[in-house]
């Protein structure tokens with residue numbers, strides 16, 4: 001298998017950005033097509049766009065890094081992970097893609113062991129992209145057929161004493177998440193879909209995102225790495241970082257909190273397991 005020893009994580013992240021840019025253009029081109037959706041076993045929708053973007057990303061990853069396993073949303077059950085593997089959500093926020101809010105993203109993370117080492121989250125319809133290798137950076141997505149990014153460092157902000165900005169899922173809420181948020185002094189709640197929630201915290205535009213309902217590893221790995229490299233953290237119950245590659249759990253995450261200011265961790269009280277959908 002292809003090894004990554006000695007490869008610079010920031011250069012890997014830049015290559016991932018090119019792949020996400022191409023996948024994002026494909027998705028934008030399919031936005032106005034009549035969306036024929038199918039409801040999966042977990043109750044979430046999938047479309048031809050999810051499948052087309054996933055197929056493209058897997059092909060490009062295999063060209064760049066032959067033989068590295070790719071665990072992707074639509075085909076995860078057929079893949080065996082290794083020391084290194086990719087986690088891919090080709091279209092995170094499929095519901096938003098269908099409803100036209102533009103709040104969907106392309107998420108790709110390279111995992112080494114059980115933690116991410118390089119990642120991209122692109123939000124094609126919002127025109128923004130975030131990457132992280134060792135440092136987190138953000139750029140506008142190039143227009144037309146352009147390929148030039150304008151990378152700037154992404155950095156979290158210190159949490160204000162009061163009036164925190166919390167991001168909450170537009171489509172999935174649960175009582176445990178509300179209970180956890182109620183102990184923080186939240187001033188503004190902003191509904192946002194997909195991995196954009198991690199990235200807005202990484203860019204210092206929000207403070208906290210708590211999720212106790214079900215999510216999958218490909219929903220969180222890339223955003224987790226970007227936020228962590230921007231100075232924040234993503235923690236599970238007890239304050240431990242999330243770990244990835246849990247095939248035995250069907251790649252399901254437990255509850256987690258994504259925070260910009262790591263001092264917020266002591267104020268959180270997450271339940272031990274994820275709540276029902």
Ligand SMILES: Nc1ncnc2c1ncn2[C@@H]1O[C@H](COP(=O)(O)O)[C@@H](OP(=O)(O)O)[C@H]1O
Pocket residue numbers: 042043044045073089091092093094095169170171172192193194195214215216219277
């Ligand atoms: N019952 C369930 N089981 C597993 N994952 C679920 C789920 N309900 C929602 N999700 C996850 O939540 C993601 C959407 O989160 P949000 O509402 O914050 O955008 C979905 O991503 P996809 O749209 O990629 O399927 C899906 O993976």
Ligand SMILES: [Mg+2]
Pocket residue numbers: 089091092093218219
């Ligand atoms: Mg997703």
